[in-house]
Amino acid sequence: MSSLMLATGLALIPSLQADERPVYGPQLEGFSYPHPIKRFEFSSQRQSLTMGYMDVAPTGKANGRTIVLMHGKNFCAATWQESIAVLSQNGYRVIAPDQIGFCSSSKPLGYQFSFAQLAYNTEALLQSLDIDQVTVIGHSMGGMLASRFALNYPQMVEQLVLVNPIGLEDWQAEGVPYAAIDTMYEGELQTDFEKIKGYQQKFYYDGNWKPEYDQWVNMLAGMYAGSGKEIVAWNQAQTSEMVFTQPVIHEFDKLSMPTLLLIGGKDRTAPGANRAPKEVAERLGNYPELGRRAAATIQKATLVPFPELGHSPQVEAPEVFHKALLRGLKDR
Known part of the structure; x- marks a missing residue:
């Protein structure tokens, strides 16, 4: 009897933990950002939208440079x-926006998502702040967006920094089948804490996990657990399709500004690999090779590898990452 009670009690632990996890609104209402969230209100595609962003002044001696941080698809500005x-x-002055469709920003029901549109929105935000020269740092999907921003507005970008950007290979050209937005939406509706954690543990952190990563999983899972689950899932499906169908790798030779590539070698992120034939999936996401290939294509590239780190070196090993980042920013 006591063994049965013990087994029953242990079985209840995961559900109790799940019940205690935070629940957030569709624009991350209830989540605490590390700095005050400001709002850029603008009209786009015949609708009124609002972009949340942090604008953080230098706390050390100002050097006159402004950095724009671009988050990944499974991340928010807060992760920075x-x-x-x-x-x-x-x-440095730091501008860290949440892109439309993500985190603290608007979740439009009808919106044609493209990297060019998100870059345009970001340029409008910077113009509203009277900023005309920036260093752009993009992580994961944010690396694809940062690359598109640099391609479309090269006069604004004095330096480009790509942190384990996805899109260093063209998955569709490699043989990954297309998935319709409706199909991806049905999958997104099944998203929860455990699914997000499992994916990140496998592809981002080489099977390892630290308790401090939980806060960023809770940040995402809380939106799926809240009242805005459907619109959050819909925008995530739309942006997944955007990532798959809008590669930037074929234009890397047009990037003219100094570019710093910070690449964690244990990363194996490859969107769509789960629906690809086994022989295709196995060759995708080889970041050591992808990083070298990208550095050889970009005119003024500097590659800094982190062989023992994964998809998010800034989260996994902040001291190592920031030492390399600051050196790369100084050496531009």
Whole structure:
């Protein structure tokens, strides 16, 4: 009897933990950002939208440079919190927006998502702040967006930094089948804490996990658990299709500004690999090779490999990452 009670009690632990996990609104209402969220209100595609962003002044001696941080698809501007602290301490002004469709920003039901549109929105935000020269740092999907921003607005970008960007290979050209937005939406509706954690543990952190990563999983899972689950899932499906169908790798030779590639070698991120034939999936996401290939294509590229780190070196090993980042920013 006591063994049965013990087994029953242990079985209840995961559900109790799940019940205690945070629930957030569709624009991350209830989540605490490391700095105050400001709002850029604008009209796009015949609708009124609002973009949440942090604007953090230098806490150290100002060096006159502004950095724009672009988050990944499974991340938010808040995930940059340690980078924001380090950069501001070293004299940089830091702008960290949540892109439309993500995190604290509007979740439009009808919106044609494209990297060009998100870059256009970001340029409008910077113009509203009277900023005309920036260093752009993009992580994961944000690397694809940062590349598109640099291609479309090269006069604004004094330096480009790509942190484990996805899109260093063209998955569709490699043989990954297309998935319709409706199909991806049905999959997104099944998203929860455990699914997000499992994916990140496998592809981002080489099977390893640290308790401090949970906060970023809770950040995402909380939106799926809240009242805005359907619109959150819909925008995620739309942006997944955007990532798959809008590669930037074929234009890397047109990037003219100094570009710093910070690449964690344990990363194996490859969107769509789960629906690809086994022989295709096995060759995707080889970041050591992808990083070298990208560095050889970009005119003024500097490659800094982190062989023992994964998809998010700024989260996994902040001291190592920020030392390399600050050196790369200084050496431009």
